Amino acid sequence: MQFDDQGDLDTSQVDDRRGIPGGKVAIGGGAVGLLAVLFAVVLGVDPQLLGLSSGSGSSGSSTGTRTAGEVQQACKTGADANKRQDCRIVAVTNSLQEFWRTELPRAAKIPYKNAETVLFTGQVSTACGPATSAVGPFYCPGDKKAYFDLGFFNELSARFGAKGGPFAESYVVAHEYGHHIQTLTGAMQKVGNDRQGAASGSVRLELQADCYAGVWAHHATTTPQASTGRPLIASLTDQDIAQGLDAAAAVGDDRIQQQATGRINPEAWTHGSAEQRKAWFTTGYRGGDFAQCDTFSAAKL
Template sequence: MKWTNDRADNVDDRRGTGGGGGGMLVGGGLGTLIIAAIVFFLGGDPSSILSGGVENSAPTEQRQLSENELQIREFVRMLSEENNQTWEKVFAENGMQYKEPQIVLFENVTQSGCGTAQAAMGPFYCPADQKVYMDMSFFSELQQKFGAKVTEFTIAYVMAHEIGHHIQTLLGTTQQVDKLRRSGQYSEAEMNRVSVATELQADFYAGLWAKQTNNRENFLEPGDIESAMEAAAAVGDDNIQKRSAGYVNQEAFTHGSSQQRVEWFMKGYNSGDIRQGNTFDQLLRR
């Protein structure tokens, strides 16, 4: 992908500040890490797990960021601004006002409005403080453990997906899903389908962002969309379950299959129309 000249001021880089720690999940064996991966990979509401289960640890020493880390910050600032400009345009065209999220870069451990965040959880969006949390080491895990080739546009897709959850919060979708969850009227299997619909809509929004931003900036290069589709497929529930447990349990899906994630990203990209992103209508018929 081509870098643009735009940079956002809403990136909070906490790396090298000494505020992180080397803590671990309590009972943090393979089973816990699998659960964390399924729940946190590319979004969702992390509050139920973030609020507990993390040991306190001593802060890391303060250090200077490397040139590569500073370059990553600039890249994230560019992506953030391109998201902001695109979503401001989309919201304005639909008679709404956009509010940008804050992007937090951290290493190891940091605090969020949803509780303590760890790198092992992967990138996530916290509705309580409307911030996207990203430890960039996630992308090494994505490549090594889940078989996705990581490119710059892989990072762009992941970040656009997390900002997609912010769009859901601004539109009230997050609040409606939370109300359903707290009502106690739905079974675990039904709430899993709600979760799948929520995640697939964030994938749709990521695809829509790519389309609309390319219309503005012509920033896509050959292979970028394929890179996003590969990442989306890598974090499909079926792929994660096969790699972690050796079998697939569709009723336990919380993010959607690899095929579904790719399809909804491409629907967002091909349509470029926010009105086409109703994932709930197709998946939640009782």
């Protein structure tokens, strides 16, 4: 994955809260809290949907030596994105918003409104309630922001066995922005209380976000920046796409359950199986067609 060295990075789309100390934030304790954390880590779960709230349990704390707002000083061009992980997240955010700004009005006749990427360490306050790094990356429809503790990407490899890599990270960011698209289209509201099961609204929502991530990837190297006239993402290789597919599979419900409990229970699925997540990302990537991502009407997931 290579970025245009002379491409412009717009850091106004990223709120870098790393290094900002916060108060004690807890995730519900006991077996229910642990189960919530297990499924939240699978990717992209709105904390409200899981019932994460303040209360008894383990608290998060800010860690590391990052300075708040560091990306604003360090991330200026695509060359910086080729060197630094945090600048890469800025660049992917920029690319996603550049693409969806044109694609959503064309494909869905809906105006696109920018989301915001928030980088944090340990814990964060959101319009969906307080959350810690334990919930993994998530999107909050209440404030239209996508939240990332970059330490999660180490967990993706160490805990879930993903191979990792720059595009594995990009896939995660693109998935969360898929939830932003769903908020704008109204798909987010279709889930209601249908939150578990192999064909549940929650699974359909998550697989659609995977498909939208694939649609963006299909167009990423041909979406020009308004400021330069050139795509910010200069190249994506087959190896890059393989990284994304590997990350998607690593966080399939079946693999998470097998690792955690030694058995697979589709009735408790919230995101879909490894093969389903790969398949829907591939559908988006191969076709590049927004309309092919209608998981809510699909007879087979």
